[in-house]
Every structure is written in structure tokens, then in C-alpha cells.
Amino acid sequence: MVLHYWQRDVWHSPRGIAKRRLAMGKLRDSTIEALQTILGEALLLDPAECLAYSYDNSRHQAQPDAVVLIESIEQLQSVVRICYEHRIPITARGRGTNTTGAALPINGGIVISFERMNQILAIRPGDRVAIVQPGVLNGDLQLALKPFGLFWPPDPTSAAYSSIGGNLACNAGGPRAVKYGATRDNVLAIKAINGRGELLSFGAAVTKSSTGFDLSRLLIGSEGTLALIVEATLKLTPKAHSSRALRALYQDTQSAADAVARLMAQPITPSMLEFMDGQCVQLARDAGVSIPDAGALLMIEIDGDDTFLDKAAFDIEKFAMGNGCISVDIANDVQAREQLWSARKALSPSLRSLASGKINEDVVVPVSNIPALVSGVQVIAQQQALKIVCFGHAGNGNLHINILYEKENSDQALRAKNAMHAVFELTLALGGTLSGEHGIGIAKRDFMHKALDADTLKAMQDIKQVFDPANILNPGKVLP
Numbered sequence: 001m002v003l004h005y006w007q008r009d010v011w012h013s014p015r016g017i018a019k020r021r022l023a024m025g026k027l028r029d030s031t032i033e034a035l036q037t038i039l040g041e042a043l044l045l046d047p048a049e050c051l052a053y054s055y056d057n058s059r060h061q062a063q064p065d066a067v068v069l070i071e072s073i074e075q076l077q078s079v080v081r082i083c084y085e086h087r088i089p090i091t092a093r094g095r096g097t098n099t100t101g102a103a104l105p106i107n108g109g110i111v112i113s114f115e116r117m118n119q120i121l122a123i124r125p126g127d128r129v130a131i132v133q134p135g136v137l138n139g140d141l142q143l144a145l146k147p148f149g150l151f152w153p154p155d156p157t158s159a160a161y162s163s164i165g166g167n168l169a170c171n172a173g174g175p176r177a178v179k180y181g182a183t184r185d186n187v188l189a190i191k192a193i194n195g196r197g198e199l200l201s202f203g204a205a206v207t208k209s210s211t212g213f214d215l216s217r218l219l220i221g222s223e224g225t226l227a228l229i230v231e232a233t234l235k236l237t238p239k240a241h242s243s244r245a246l247r248a249l250y251q252d253t254q255s256a257a258d259a260v261a262r263l264m265a266q267p268i269t270p271s272m273l274e275f276m277d278g279q280c281v282q283l284a285r286d287a288g289v290s291i292p293d294a295g296a297l298l299m300i301e302i303d304g305d306d307t308f309l310d311k312a313a314f315d316i317e318k319f320a321m322g323n324g325c326i327s328v329d330i331a332n333d334v335q336a337r338e339q340l341w342s343a344r345k346a347l348s349p350s351l352r353s354l355a356s357g358k359i360n361e362d363v364v365v366p367v368s369n370i371p372a373l374v375s376g377v378q379v380i381a382q383q384q385a386l387k388i389v390c391f392g393h394a395g396n397g398n399l400h401i402n403i404l405y406e407k408e409n410s411d412q413a414l415r416a417k418n419a420m421h422a423v424f425e426l427t428l429a430l431g432g433t434l435s436g437e438h439g440i441g442i443a444k445r446d447f448m449h450k451a452l453d454a455d456t457l458k459a460m461q462d463i464k465q466v467f468d469p470a471n472i473l474n475p476g477k478v479l480p
């Protein structure tokens with residue numbers, strides 16, 4: 001049985017949800033007629049059709065009253081003006097792959113799906129920019145850039161099926177972020193429509209700018225709560241000719257984390273620096289990956305010119321070695337490299353086979369605090385009598401903490417929730433923050449007051465008010 005979002009206990013009481021739904025405007029017949037005039041068949045009202053837009057990867061559900069398959073900026077401005085006038089909530093949707101409930105229409109209203117605004121408007125290799133509509137898939141853009149020897153650095157594992165609009169709204173990242181940055185570092189300009197239906201343009205297709213406030217960066221990571229992104233000018237990077245991958249095994253997490261700190265302190269920035277704890281190593285072994293037993297593992301990649309790489313790999317190997325290091329292997333060809341990465345790739349399927357429930361949090365701490373995070377997480381695992389495994393982007397201090405439990409067991413589900421709270425407390429105590437790439441949505445919204453002080457949250461609320469005075473853009477997300 002699918003539980004509706006408001007039937008779940010986790011974030012809101014049913015009374016709270018009902019109150020908010022009443023407070024927001026409803027879709028009256030006259031509003032529907034006005035929308036139909038603008039949109040025609042691009043307005044979906046049939047609940048069965050709308051159902052497909054009631055989920056995201058948080059696996060919760062909230063049914064929208066209508067879905068708009070938006071096709072142009074002008075159309076969208078008209079829709080937002082109507083929603084502003086009638087106080088109809090709007091939830092932007094790329095491809096619904098976010099994990100935090102950010103794309104769920106928890107107050108009903110309209111889902112704006114950007115799947116039809118999926119054109120690459122320009123690729124200008126000389127300026128190193130691509131101009132895209134928000135519905136373009138990250139993977140499709142990367143394919144289009146290949147012939148130019150360029151790429152757009154943000155590389156979420158979901159690249160093949162997540163949209164650039166969603167990537168921007170969540171400030172998505174991936175393994176390459178350690179060298180090339182996450183989404184926020186790779187966008188030059190944005191066009192977006194605010195909660196009054198006004199079209200705003202921030203930034204330009206230039207790599208230097210000192211012209212006023214940098215509001216593009218503000219919109220990136222705002223999860224559709226400030227404005228609807230309708231066009232983005234992306235900063236492109238030349239693709240490196242070649243790469244080398246290394247696998248380093250350690251006796252324990254502390255030795256691996258010390259190596260991460262050594263690697264980040266030397267001059268060659270790895271293009272990936274991924275961490276797996278001992279349990280992950282065992283899972284990979286169980287899945288048939290041929291690696292020796294170890295307390296922790298680092299996957300390191302460097303990229304650049306072939307002439308530079310051999311010497312660089314030697315240097316990296318030197319820094320990866322040290323107290324507690326068991327071995328460092330360099331993969332010299334593609335096949336050997338694939339074998340190294342197979343350990344990392346085998347993880348997600350293996351986790352799914354271990355337990356029916358998984359809470360995957362993507363907390364971040366300063367790199368030097370990775371050992372304290374991982375050992376603290378193991379204490380929490382013991383306290384709650386649950387299995388918790390850690391892996392992720394060590395070079396950014398961004399670890400995926402996977403709390404495993406049996407969904408059908410209510411006691412385990414409660415302990416998993418307690419463990420999640422404890423992980424957030426620990427992360428904040430270590431000088432870290434709640435999310436490195438997945439965002440806040442509704443999943444972490446009620447922890448924001450722990451991560452940010454009251455004055456800072458108030459400043460964020462004030463900014464929200466400026467962009468969205470009627471609070472119609474993704475209401476109830478991000479800010480408590």
C-alpha cells in the first residue's frame with residue numbers, strides 16, 4: 001500500500017497539512033479556464049495523469065491538483081501571475097530524482113514540469129559556455145559537449161536522468177566536485193521567474209563580473225523556493241586527455257582519513273577522491289569484487305596530460321602511503337581502472353539487498369574531521385543497534401551515511417530516525433553541515449534551526465519574501 005505523504009508521521013501532523021492546504025488558494029473553475037486558455041493540452045487535470053507527478057525519489061507522495069507541461073517563458077509568466085493572484089502553490093519539477101521530497105506538491109496546487117523545455121540553445125566553445133533550458137538532461141548535455149572536447153563538471157550519479165534545472169535548484173555535485181566544483185561553481189548566468197511572474201536575469205556569459213549582487217549563486221540550491229529557473233548559462237571546462245586511478249587500502253578509517261588530509265594538502269588536486277569504510281569494503285567483497293580485506297579504502301583519480309600523469313601518479317601514491325596503509329595499486333589501463341571502480345559501483349545494489357529500509361544522508365564535515373565523523377557514526381550504530389555504513393566524496397568531506405533498517409519493524413524504523421537525528425547533531429558539532437549535494441527539501445527542513453542561527457534564518461525568510469511575497473513557490477520546503 002502506498003502511504004500518502006500526509007499519512008506518514010515523520011514531518012507533519014495531518015492537522016498541520018490540512019490547515020495549510022486550506023490556507024492556500026484552491027483551483028476554482030474560473031482559474032482552470034484561465035489556465036486552459038493559456039496552456040491547452042499542456043494542462044493536466046486528470047488525477048490519474050497527475051499521479052505520475054506526485055512522487056519523487058524520497059518515495060513519499062503528494063497529489064497535485066494540476067500539472068503544467070510548460071513550453072515557454074511567456075507561458076510560464078502568465079501561469080505564475082494567475083497563481084500569484086489566486087495564491088495557488090507552485091512546485092517546480094525537473095525529473096523528480098531528488099531524495100528529500102523537494103519536488104512534492106505538499107500543499108497541492110500546480111506542479112510545473114520542465115520536461116518540454118529541453119533545448120540546448122547554444123554551445124559556444126570560444127566562450128566556454130553552453131546556454132540551456134532547464135529541462136535538458138545533464139547526460140544529454142555532456143554528450144552534446146563531447147565533440148568540442150568540453151564538459152560541464154557537475155556529475156551526479158543521476159546525470160543520465162536528472163535535469164539541469166534540478167541540478168541547479170539542488171546545487172548537485174558528484175565525485176568530480178573535489179577538483180571541478182559543484183553546480184554553484186559552474187554557472188555564469190540565470191534567467192528565472194519570481195513569485196510575481198517577473199522575469200529576472202542574473203549574471204552574463206563572462207567569467208569575471210563585479211556588477212551588483214551575485215543572485216545566480218543565491219538561486220542555485222534554493223530548491224524552487226525563490227524563483228523558477230527558465231534558462232542557464234553554464235561554464236564549461238576542457239576535458240582532460242587522460243586519467244589514472246589508484247586504489248589505496250588501509251587498516252582503519254583513521255589511517256585512510258589521515259591520507260585524505262595528506263592528499264588534499266599536496267599540490268596535485270585529485271579529480272576524484274572517494275572513501276569507503278570497512279563495511280563497504282566487505283560488501284564489495286561479498287558482491288564478488290576482488291579486493292583484499294581492509295578497514296577502509298580510498299579511490300583516487302587524477303586527470304591531465306599523459307606526460308604529467310605518470311609522475312603525478314607516483315607522487316599521489318607517495319602521499320597515499322603512510323601509517324596504516326596496506327597497499328596502493330595504480331590502474332594503468334581502462335580495464336584495470338574499471339576493476340577499481342567496480343568496488344564503488346557494487347555498493348548501492350549491495351546495500352539494497354541488506355535491509356528493506358535505508359536512510360541515506362549526505363552530511364559534510366571539514367576533511368580533517370572525517371575520522372571523528374566515521375567513528376562517531378559507529379557509536380550511534382551501536383547505541384541504536386543498527387547497521388550504518390559510510391562512503392562518499394572524501395575530498396570534500398561529504399559522506400553518504402546509510403542507516404539500514406527493516407521497514408516493517410516499527411521499533412527499528414524509530415531507531416533509524418533517532419540515529420539520523422544523532423548523525424545530524426554529530427555533524428554540526430564537528431563544524432559540518434546538513435547536506436553537501438542532496439539539499440534540504442522537507443526531509444531536513446526541521447533541522448535547519450540547528451544548522452543556522454535565528455538571525456541567519458530570518459535573513460533567509462526575508463529574502464524569500466522579496467522573491468515570493470505570496471509564498472506560492474514550493475511553500476513548506478527548505479525553511480522551517
Ligand SMILES: Cc1cc2nc3c(=O)[nH]c(=O)nc-3n(C[C@H](O)[C@H](O)[C@H](O)COP(=O)(O)OP(=O)(O)OC[C@H]3O[C@@H](n4cnc5c(N)ncnc54)[C@H](O)[C@@H]3O)c2cc1C
Nearest residue numbers: 094095096097098102156157163165166169173224229437
Ligand atoms: C540514483 C540517484 C543517484 C543520485 N546521485 C546524486 C549525486 O551523485 N549527487 C547529487 O547531487 N544528487 C544525486 N541524486 C539526487 C538528484 O538526482 C539531484 O538532486 C538532481 O539534481 C535532481 O534533479 P531533477 O531533475 O530530478 O530535479 P527534481 O527532483 O525534479 O527537483 C529537485 C528540486 O529542484 C526544483 N526544480 C527543478 N527544476 C527547477 C527549475 N527549473 N527551477 C526551479 N526549481 C526547480 C524542484 O522544485 C525541487 O525542489 C541522485 C538521485 C538518484 C535517484
